Amino acid sequence: MARIAFVEDDASVREALAQTLANNGHEPVAVTDFAHATDAVLGCSPDLVLLDLSLPGVDGTLLCREIRARSNVPIIVVTSRSGEVDEVMSMTLGADDFIAKPYSVHVLLARVEALLRRSGVTASSPALEHRGLRVDAARSTASFQGESVELTRNELRILGVLVGRAGEVVSREDLMCELWDSDDFVDDNTLTVNVTRLRRKLAALGLPDDFLVTRRGQGYSVR
């Protein structure tokens, strides 16, 4: 679990972001005292800082420099100014990464995890478990009753989504979006092939056939 401080002036985003981070096994700390933001951020000794540059009455760029001057904590700048210029500028402020609003949660979390890994904080996203099946993202394996099988990147992502939303029907479109987010622009057929292979691997582990079911016209579901 990583403690993530985030400085964000919009209440709706703050609330939603806190929930997103908490859902994904992090400890969110919202900083709302913009006048003393540097102290507030560093006071909670975070593992990572998400910083919105456009804050009311405070220069976000100055804030970024101040935090960097006093600490080596990883900083991701989040801003609604999406230009290439803004991205380059925020790097000169000492930020480690840059995300433009409106971002997708997957992208945000992927950047957070990557940065935490780089800075040595073990980003232990909680291992997914369902009916005895354990999905280990770090080692890219699935295990069941002592047996374990290696998964490809796509299989891991598909299984991750299905187990994470166990009991629900996940549409094919949602699964494809998930894969596209990691630059794998699979089409319909490739997804079918991936799911078929995944199902074969799960069967080899000894999971029952109805573990991963196809809902015709709707998508897939893990029961």
Place this chain on the structure above:
Amino acid sequence: MRGVGGGPRGAVRADDAPGAVPRARDRRGRGYGPAAFLRDRAPSLVALLASVACAAVVMRGSGVSGQATGLVVCVMLLCFALDLACSYLPRRRFWRQVERAVGDPREALGASDVVDAPGYPEGVAAWEALDAVSRAGQAHVAAARRDADDYRSFVEAWVHEVKTPIAAARLICENEPGPSSGRLQRELDRMDGYVEQALYYARSGSVSRDLLIRRVRVGDFVGAALRAHKRSLIDARVSVRLGEGMGLTVFADAKWMAFVVGQLAENAAKYRAPGGSGRTPELRFDARAVDAGRADERVELDVSDNGMGISAADLPRVFDKGFVGENGRVAGQARSTGIGLYLVRELCEKMGLSVRASSRQGEGSRFTISFPTDRERLGDL
């Protein structure tokens, strides 16, 4: 002209484009010259000549010798000629200057700055009128420009503002996955697409501070565009094929290119082959180096689809602002705004790139963006 080919929007463009310049040229056709000057003076010239003739007759009648009369007549005519020349030359100088100054419609409002005020009374009056018109025109233009700039910065600021609630809505959707939030996310994506168009439309009109030309990988901005438009492409069941050359690098602004390619991808999804055609919609990206080692060495990126294609009649106008072709009117679900491809061309031009379209109706279309590899040319931007 109206109603023959395109819709009313296309016709507006055809109407106003050639208008201004030739009309100014017509006016210049009858310039100020000796003939015009003499025509203007005709009554007084006739009176003068009559008075000279009259004087000659009177002199001869009172016994003055023929030689002396001839001399007086010659001197009088010379004086008149001198007077005509003295009044013609400054007038010609003034009007020539005026003609030159207003000849170019773009410069016409600065006319009184480049025309010298003449030394004779009608000239002074004319110059003052010209000056007043110039000043008034300049003031109007300046005010309009200020308004446009204000509006542009308002749109930019507004776009940045509206992205925060979109971001919040998207986070809320993703925190609670499910069928409804999937549908909502689609709507948010559409909203975001329109917002981006507004942003780039505002930027394309001015010399943008946001433009940053750097060396970028083709595959990087193509990937960014595909990620940004994944919902439309996936929903339209478009198969994406990344061909050769995705590792090539070109000089461009990565964000602008992602937007440009995104517009092309969005069109490929929207104008895909109709369901009954038996074709799976496909979108291909291929990049290659062309004319390597020559002066016009460049990298060309093809974005091609196997969709509806564009009719030969529409093809030359697809990049025009507000142009809605046959496809835009039949594609149905989402109405075409005729702004996407216009922005593609505008932004490409701002980056010093060229873009062209080719198509066979019913078989697909291909957009080719060409990136000069010559660094020197970047200096002109």
